[in-house]
Amino acid sequence: MTSPAPTRSRKAQIDHTATALFRAQGFAATSMRELATALGLEAGSLYSHIKSKEEILHRVCFGLAQEFFAGFEQATSQAASIGGQLRQAIEAHVRVLTRDVAASAVFLHEWRHLSEPARSEFLALRERYEAQFRALVQRGLDAGELAAPDAAFATLTLLASLNWLPTWYRPDGKLSPDDIAHRLADQLINGLSPMGE
Amino acid sequence: MTSPAPTRSRKAQIDHTATALFRAQGFAATSMRELATALGLEAGSLYSHIKSKEEILHRVCFGLAQEFFAGFEQATSQAASIGGQLRQAIEAHVRVLTRDVAASAVFLHEWRHLSEPARSEFLALRERYEAQFRALVQRGLDAGELAAPDAAFATLTLLASLNWLPTWYRPDGKLSPDDIAHRLADQLINGLSPMGE
DNA sequence: CCTACCGATCGGTAGG
DNA sequence: CCTACCGATCGGTAGG
Numbered sequence: 001m002t003s004p005a006p007t008r009s010r011k012a013q014i015d016h017t018a019t020a021l022f023r024a025q026g027f028a029a030t031s032m033r034e035l036a037t038a039l040g041l042e043a044g045s046l047y048s049h050i051k052s053k054e055e056i057l058h059r060v061c062f063g064l065a066q067e068f069f070a071g072f073e074q075a076t077s078q079a080a081s082i083g084g085q086l087r088q089a090i091e092a093h094v095r096v097l098t099r100d101v102a103a104s105a106v107f108l109h110e111w112r113h114l115s116e117p118a119r120s121e122f123l124a125l126r127e128r129y130e131a132q133f134r135a136l137v138q139r140g141l142d143a144g145e146l147a148a149p150d151a152a153f154a155t156l157t158l159l160a161s162l163n164w165l166p167t168w169y170r171p172d173g174k175l176s177p178d179d180i181a182h183r184l185a186d187q188l189i190n191g192l193s194p195m196g197e
Numbered sequence: 198m199t200s201p202a203p204t205r206s207r208k209a210q211i212d213h214t215a216t217a218l219f220r221a222q223g224f225a226a227t228s229m230r231e232l233a234t235a236l237g238l239e240a241g242s243l244y245s246h247i248k249s250k251e252e253i254l255h256r257v258c259f260g261l262a263q264e265f266f267a268g269f270e271q272a273t274s275q276a277a278s279i280g281g282q283l284r285q286a287i288e289a290h291v292r293v294l295t296r297d298v299a300a301s302a303v304f305l306h307e308w309r310h311l312s313e314p315a316r317s318e319f320l321a322l323r324e325r326y327e328a329q330f331r332a333l334v335q336r337g338l339d340a341g342e343l344a345a346p347d348a349a350f351a352t353l354t355l356l357a358s359l360n361w362l363p364t365w366y367r368p369d370g371k372l373s374p375d376d377i378a379h380r381l382a383d384q385l386i387n388g389l390s391p392m393g394e
Numbered sequence: 395c396c397t398a399c400c401g402a403t404c405g406g407t408a409g410g
Numbered sequence: 411c412c413t414a415c416c417g418a419t420c421g422g423t424a425g426g
Contacts, residue, residue: 024309025225025309026223026224026225026309026310027223027226028222028223028225028226029224029225029310031419031420031421032420032421032422033419033420033421041395041396042395042396042397043421043422044395044396044397044398044399044422044423044424045395045396046422047421047422047423048395052421052422053421053422109306112221112222112223113223113226137389140389144391145391146389146390146391147389147390147391148384148389149380150380153372153380153384154384154389156361156365157358157361157381157384157385158389159361160357160358160359160360160361160362160364161354161355161357161358161361162357163357163361164353164354164356164357164358164360164361165357167357168353175350183346183347183350184354187345187350187351187354187388188354188388188389189388189389189390190388190390191384191385191386191387191388191389191390192334192337192343192344192345192351192355192385192386192388193343193344193386193387193388194341194342194343194344228403228404228405229404229405229406230403230404230405238411238412239411239412239413240405240406241406241407241408241411241412241413241414241415242411242412243406244405244406244407245411249405249406250405250406
């Protein structure tokens with residue numbers, strides 16, 4: 001009567017603890033011994049649950065990529081104005097970011113420690129995601145619902161504001177993820193100018 | 198007849214090459230042997246010019262901090278409307294970022310590999326810089342020249358958009374640093390809404 | 395999941 | 411600026 005469940009949960013535990021360490025210290029500066037100690041076991045024991053250090057990073061990065069795609073998909077599938085869809089997409093992005101800030105930070109900053117071909121695959125995914133956002137902004141410009149000299153530039157700036165969130169967001173702060181999502185969408189769409197709306 | 202000049206230039210060369218490597222691979226994942234090879238010498242030889250690996254990181258991080266402060270100082274010392282000062286400060290920030298993108302990326306992402314007390318000192322400097330920006334935004338809100346529910350939140354978002362720049366900026370792109378600075382300032386202040394101006 | 399260990403590589407130093 | 415080397419630590423494995 002072997003039970004596979006504890007193994008799976010141990011693996012999830014490893015991923016979770018590793019993600020926190022990768023975020024705080026970076027992938028390269030986090031040792032497997034450190035990770036093992038944080039989990040209360042010896043370094044060698046990790047390898048009955050995982051194949052390598054990079055495997056953890058791979059799972060975190062590609063798992064989050066999937067979440068971002070799912071969020072965007074859902075946000076833009078509902079019939080709405082382009083502006084409304086953009087707003088939904090921004091809020092979906094923020095929800096994924098705030099659901100697990102540590103994983104998000106790793107997704108955003110540690111992916112370059114993936115070795116090939118995973119690294120290129122990851123970059124292709126990220127580019128595809130940005131392209132979806134860009135296309136949405138472009139449709140907004142074409143429809144006259146948005147104004148900007150350049151969809152690519154506008155999209156980059158927009159995603160930049162969102163992606164800085166894991167740097168300062170604290171789950172116990174006074175703003176809920178939805179508050180943050182709404183404010184970000186407001187500020188990005190209306191700007192800081194009092195004429196903005 | 199010893200000449201001290203080559204030594205100083207060698208040190209600058211080391212800093213420059215190290216900065217590029219730190220940016221591309223991260224501080225922890227960059228070895229001194231790699232750095233030495235990139236400079237055409239042996240690992241041990243580096244230590245006649247520098248004291249440690251961290252010393253390089255320290256110089257880059259604190260050097261850039263100084264540039265940001267100088268830029269802000271200059272931008273806000275000229276008499277102008279609050280909105281004008283904010284615009285100048287944004288443009289100054291972008292100019293520092295684009296002057297050396299590699300150093301900027303290291304400043305933004307690798308500072309956490311500083312050991313104490315340098316790490317805390319660095320964070321204090323960064324906080325002080327953000328506080329200056331925040332105060333400027335707050336004055337804009339008070340004067341009715343800007344509109345936002347919260348100066349802190351608005352400032353964070355604003356700096357986020359700017360600080361993502363080293364991720365995508367290429368010096369050989371079609372937009373000059375000043376073009377980028379102007380567009381960023383426009384988009385951040387006026388938003389993406391067609392009513393924005 | 396542990397003990398014991400592997401080869402490789404790390405930042406840095408001594409002595410020239 | 412090089413050669414030769416230090417002690418420490420790395421990711422990972424074998425065998426139980």
